[in-house]
Amino acid sequence: MSDHILVIHRWRDRHALYEDYIDHDVHRVTYVSTDLGMRSVPERAAAVRVVPATDDLAEVMEAVTELSGAFGAPDRVVALNEGDLDTAAAVREQLGCAGQDPGQLARFRDKLVMVETVTGAGVATPEFADAPDEEAVLAFTARHGWPVIVKPRRGTASRGVVRLDSEDDLPLLRHLPAEPRLVQRFCDDAVFHVDGLWTGDRLGPWRASRYLNTCVDFTQGEALGSVEIDDAVLLAELEKFTAAAAGAMSGDPWVFHLEVFAGTAPGGGHRFTFLEAGYRVGGAEIPFVWREVHGIDLMRAAADVQLGRRPDLPVPEEWRTGGWLLVPTPVPAPCRVTAWDLPEPSVPDEGPYAVVVPPVGTVIPRIGGYEHVGARFRFQGASSGEVEKTIVSTAARFRLECAPQVTAGTGGPREACAW
Numbered sequence: 001m002s003d004h005i006l007v008i009h010r011w012r013d014r015h016a017l018y019e020d021y022i023d024h025d026v027h028r029v030t031y032v033s034t035d036l037g038m039r040s041v042p043e044r045a046a047a048v049r050v051v052p053a054t055d056d057l058a059e060v061m062e063a064v065t066e067l068s069g070a071f072g073a074p075d076r077v078v079a080l081n082e083g084d085l086d087t088a089a090a091v092r093e094q095l096g097c098a099g100q101d102p103g104q105l106a107r108f109r110d111k112l113v114m115v116e117t118v119t120g121a122g123v124a125t126p127e128f129a130d131a132p133d134e135e136a137v138l139a140f141t142a143r144h145g146w147p148v149i150v151k152p153r154r155g156t157a158s159r160g161v162v163r164l165d166s167e168d169d170l171p172l173l174r175h176l177p178a179e180p181r182l183v184q185r186f187c188d189d190a191v192f193h194v195d196g197l198w199t200g201d202r203l204g205p206w207r208a209s210r211y212l213n214t215c216v217d218f219t220q221g222e223a224l225g226s227v228e229i230d231d232a233v234l235l236a237e238l239e240k241f242t243a244a245a246a247g248a249m250s251g252d253p254w255v256f257h258l259e260v261f262a263g264t265a266p267g268g269g270h271r272f273t274f275l276e277a278g279y280r281v282g283g284a285e286i287p288f289v290w291r292e293v294h295g296i297d298l299m300r301a302a303a304d305v306q307l308g309r310r311p312d313l314p315v316p317e318e319w320r321t322g323g324w325l326l327v328p329t330p331v332p333a334p335c336r337v338t339a340w341d342l343p344e345p346s347v348p349d350e351g352p353y354a355v356v357v358p359p360v361g362t363v364i365p366r367i368g369g370y371e372h373v374g375a376r377f378r379f380q381g382a383s384s385g386e387v388e389k390t391i392v393s394t395a396a397r398f399r400l401e402c403a404p405q406v407t408a409g410t411g412g413p414r415e416a417c418a419w
Contacts, residue, residue: 004046005307006064006074006091008084009033010054011371013356014040015287016080021303030067030074032060036365036372046071054084057091064091073097078306080299082156082280083369085109088306099306107249108279111153112182114249118274121248123241125274126261131183134170140183141167147186152179156283158215159368187273189263191215193226194238195282195290197301197313198246200253205296205315208238209323210262210384212391218328223395226284227323227379227388234270238262241272249277253311255302257282284370285324285378288354293322293380323387325352325377325395326370333366335402340375342398350390352377363405374400 005027007018022029024044031041031048041048047070049063068074073095079088089105091097107117115125129140131150141148150173151161160179162172163186173181196206212225229235238260246256259275281287281298290298294316301311329335337358345351356376358364365372377394381387 003027004068004071004074005029006067006077007031008054008060008077008079008081008088008091009041010037010081010084012036012039013371015281015371016040016299016303017297018042018078018303019044020297021300022078022307028071030071032063032067036367054079054081055087057087060087060091061094064095068095076307078303080280080302080306081369082278082283085279086154098308105279108277109154110180111151111155111276112180114276115182115184115274118245118248118277121244123245123248123274124272125184126187127185129183131181134173137164137170137173137183138167144185149184149186150181151184153182154180156278156369158219161216161219163216187261187263187275189261189271189273191275192229192238192260192262193282194242194256194258194260195286195298196242196256197298197311198243198250198254198256199311200251201247203239203243203246204301204311205294205313206239206242207290207294207319207322208235208242212388218326221328221330223325223327224284225323225325225388225391225395227384227391228319228321230321230384234262237270238272245274245277253301253305254279255281255298255305255311257286284326285354285376289322289324289378289380292354292378293320321381321384321387323379323381323391325375325379325391326373327375327377327395327398327400329364329374329402330400331402331404333364333372334405335364336405337362337364337400338403339401340399342394345390345393345397350393352379352390352394354378357400364402374402 009031019042028046031045033041035050051059051063077088077091077097089102092099093101107113115128119125127144131137147165191211194208197204208229209226213222218224257278261273263271265271281302287299290296301313304311337360340357379387379390
């Protein structure tokens, strides 16, 4: 491997521990980072270039050209945030670096290609079709009925996802930016997320969790929680589905964040339906819960894959149960935190083990994803029921006040809505 490794980075918090994955004394490790991300760039970085946004290929390539001039073209490019996967693939292609190029990435980023891939392998998905215009949506509903979900073929954190209940809702699409979209039949089953490692021929360590509320609800101002599942029968059935989906997506090792509809089958038992998958560690508090509760760094495995190494993660003999909670800002970002409060629970020790709330006076930026939100909480316990109870209690007790960073007419501070 060359002694120049390029990292594309945007997290402010320590989602990824780069110095644990790459020896910064042996390799010259350079970073292209946003300004917000500079807080967590290792001090031993050989060089850093700051760009306004790491998903802006032109800005990133300008920075990469400067770094390549000083250190030579990188042999490997590492990008662990989903929003940077496309940029990293394009950089590899332009520089001739080893690793995943845009064509190899397509099935993980283009949701139409994704569902075509898993359906072709026999994995159940909701009925779907390309949705280039309203006529395509109408043609789809003529075959499959209403309601439907229309969403960007490339997108993260439920950006641009719209539910249409009838033809009267079609005008909702006209207010969205022009981009390729996918239409799917609406499924009202519960949504689970499954996170872990596919070794290339089997599942490595993995955990399944149930969302409390939905990611779409979060974009509309509701709190979003997640609790890991401890139902042994359900997990045994879900393991088979997860292995089939992960193997359909790739015969090579990869770290996955899989979202699955889970319902009751007509003859009893569970029915699983593929929603989508991300070629990366799950967002929100997932990397922290895995490290802090389970003692496993999924980010290390994701970095190993991009560095051309074969990932090897331990599987605990006994799993504890983790969970997390995100609270959105009570007014649209950018906004300034003016006050927050989390009263002590009525039951001792019934609370989060980690609390991340911006200090009073902090301006929360308008940035997509789940890092820059109103508040983040992490939980652990002996059972799913115990953790879920604590998550719900925390959401009910927490209050956040923010003032909008825009001119008059938007109203003053208000409290965040809880469940």
